[in-house]
Amino acid sequence: MNWPIGKASERSGVSIETIRYYEREGITPKPGRTAAGRRVYDADTILRLRFVKRCRTLGFSIADIKALLKLSRSQDESCEDVGAIGANNLELVRNKIADLKRMEGALQALVASCHKGQKDCPMLQELFAD
């Protein structure tokens, strides 16, 4: 079965604009075209789009996703390399969480110090302090 880009978008969860972007970036292969020049997608490309979507949801960069796709097509045992990319991304995610938690703690304290009707805002004072 073949589908036009709108259906491919629906089936993969990737927006039409983003599908075209992925094509430009060489993440998905160039699809077939109708006589009038419209893109036509097969089931395999739609699977790939869904894969990319899931990877993005997991925080993988486009560069990592390219590497994962390449590994998925390689003959040699790739599970180790895949795991390494995954572990690397997991660390990045954990670092981001740590950063954000630090932000959350500081922000919470600042916001709590802020009460309406106050004369000099303690939050601003804190942020402006030497």
Place this chain on the structure above:
Amino acid sequence: MNWPIGKASERSGVSIETIRYYEREGITPKPGRTAAGRRVYDADTILRLRFVKRCRTLGFSIADIKALLKLSRSQDESCEDVGAIGANNLELVRNKIADLKRMEGALQALVASCHKGQKDCPMLQELFAD
């Protein structure tokens, strides 16, 4: 006391390029200039730069920081508005943490399923599954 941009950068923790960027964006006022056209910073502007730096570290957007700076110069009681901007950012930060934790959980499971020497990588299989 007045300082050239390099010293202002040191004292505020904001890079030279970023100081010039903040000036272009109207976040910091246009500084004075020497006869030769070099920027000269006073203590007040350096405080502002430090304020912006701290706000960025807390995850505030540039738009929010502009609003906070405006509130800090306004006559009327601004503590309530400041608190609202802070609370809003706190929510954004918490949403980001929630997203990342979801990522972390899913990633961890995928990476754990990946062992070297495996024939078909379970992580890739999972990500490609229907």
Place this chain on the structure above:
DNA sequence: CTTGCTCCTGTAGTCACTACAGGTTTTATA
């Protein structure tokens, strides 16, 4: 046969910087 939807290409914008290129001025050293 016309209305409205889907699709096309190409370009520009988003956010918050960062990185030059190619020039001038100031400061430190010989």
Place this chain on the structure above:
DNA sequence: TATAAAACCTGTAGTGACTACAGGAGCAAG
């Protein structure tokens, strides 16, 4: 004092991963 090195200047382009048009062509339903 001469010169080399550092600091500064403007202006522009690049980053990541999209998103948002503008302006046009094709296609499907009533």
